[in-house]
Amino acid sequence: MSGVKTIAIAMGADVADAVLPAELRQKLAEFGELTDEVEGADILITGWGCPPLTTAILDAAPRLRVIIHAAGSVKRLVTDEVWERDITVSSAADANAGPVADYTCATIVFAAKRALATAASYAEGRWPGFGERRGSDELVVGVIGASRIGRRVMAGLRGSDAGYRVLLHDPYVDAADAERLGAELVGLDELCRSSTVVTLHAPDLPETRGLLSAGRLALVPDGGTVVNTARGSLIDTEALTLECATGRLDAFLDVTNPEPLPRGHPLLALPNVLVTPHIAGAQGSEVRRLGAYAVAETERWVRGLPLLGKVNRGELRRLA
DSSP states (O other): OOOOOEEEEESOHHHHHHHSOHHHHHHHGGGSEEESOOTTOSEEEEOTTOOOOOHHHHHTOTTOOEEEESSSOOTTTOOHHHHHTTOEEEEOHHHHHHHHHHHHHHHHHHHHTTHHHHHHHHHTTOOOOGGGOOOOTTOEEEEEOOSHHHHHHHHHHHTSTTOOEEEEEOTTOOHHHHHHTTOEEOOHHHHHHHOSEEEEOOOOOTTTTTOBOHHHHHHSOTTOEEEESSOGGGBOHHHHHHHHHTTSOEEEESSOSSSSOOTTOGGGTOTTEEEOSSOSSSOGGGGHHHHHHHHHHHHHHHTTOOOTTBOOHHHHTTOO
16 A cells, blocks of 8 residues: 555553554654544554544544554444444454463463462461372363464463363364364363363353353362453353352453452452453563554555454454
8 A cells, every 4th residue: 555644543641652662663653654643544553542433533534544453352442433434454462362372371270280279278287198289181171262362272282291181162163173273172061061171262242141150160070260361251250259169169360240340359359269450461561562563564554465463344243
């Protein structure tokens, strides 16, 4: 594409400083004039802190042809008006997926060794006997959702020496695809019944809310662990709280429903539950990856090359 004149950056000031530090802005400036004003922009780089792109905002930018989101999901940002104006949308979700997958794989190792419950017992003065200790080898891990993060998690499990057995539930994946991912495709109830660790990587949709219901949580074997780095709505919070309060299940929750949990919520105090404030995705030094991805996408757009993070309207519903 030729004639690109203006590149607007729309995100919180503190976010912009971290996502697009000086060296990335310098690179970005090779493709157009940088501004913080959306009006008249040809390319819009968005991120955390950018409001939804309403008709009023878009009216002020009649030349806008592409939105490149230097973060993950665009669901709260992109309105129907964006699609109706035939504006191309790209997301750095692939760059954000790496930290989430790494975080998830780390929690799976902790879950395999039942680190939370064991640490709590140790704090009370009890040293676990040799026969009580649990390891990772041949552990069954159930992955709910072959999303970009779910696929990375499965790749990480395949690359481990532990020899994990991976079960997968995803209504959009067939058995052959699952086999290529190193997993066995199963029904959701079977996955819960057979997995020592259940990890969620599905989007928030009407049909996925409460996916791990009280009944399905009850299927997870004693001593099992639930890992959620996807969306809090996927789990029945009250049912999970009851299961963890008995000590039957452990949980690693980077997302919750509601989010944040109210102060004093039982999940925040249980020794066999770790609740973190949505930190699995790119944080701190990692957010530069998102900026680098957005700059590379800008270059591809300017040069008329396909965008690697292009978001299609028809697929948006199934994305996180």
